[in-house]
Amino acid sequence: MIPELIGRLPIITPLMPLTEHMLVQILTEPKNALVRQYQYFFKMENAELEFTDGALLALAQKAIERDTGARALRGVLEELMLELMYDLPDMNNEGAKYIIDAGTVKHGKPLAELRVSQKESA
Numbered sequence: 001m002i003p004e005l006i007g008r009l010p011i012i013t014p015l016m017p018l019t020e021h022m023l024v025q026i027l028t029e030p031k032n033a034l035v036r037q038y039q040y041f042f043k044m045e046n047a048e049l050e051f052t053d054g055a056l057l058a059l060a061q062k063a064i065e066r067d068t069g070a071r072a073l074r075g076v077l078e079e080l081m082l083e084l085m086y087d088l089p090d091m092n093n094e095g096a097k098y099i100i101d102a103g104t105v106k107h108g109k110p111l112a113e114l115r116v117s118q119k120e121s122a
């Protein structure tokens with residue numbers, strides 16, 4: 001068959017909705033995953049960023065509520081991280097570690113409350 005004919009035939013494919021587990025995989029597993037991108041941004045500011053399993057599930061649940069599949073993940077994560085990324089460069093982050101948990105995703109917290117520990121430099 002020639003491509004011009006094939007292009008005119010309607011193709012119907014059912015798509016299954018993504019589950020929370022699938023959305024968490026999309027957030028974490030690809031080489032350029034969103035979580036890895038934000039961890040890299042924090043590393044550029046001499047800080048470490050960690051997401052708990054509960055936080056990843058909460059992000060997936062928020063994305064499911066938007067009902068736009070994996071496209072919602074970027075929007076949900078950007079809403080969460082916007083203020084944090086804005087405040088990060090102004091803080092002393094030498095060896096700091098920030099942990100995002102489910103409570104942070106659901107209610108939001110300032111960057112100072114997310115700081116866990118400060119490593120001592122030699």
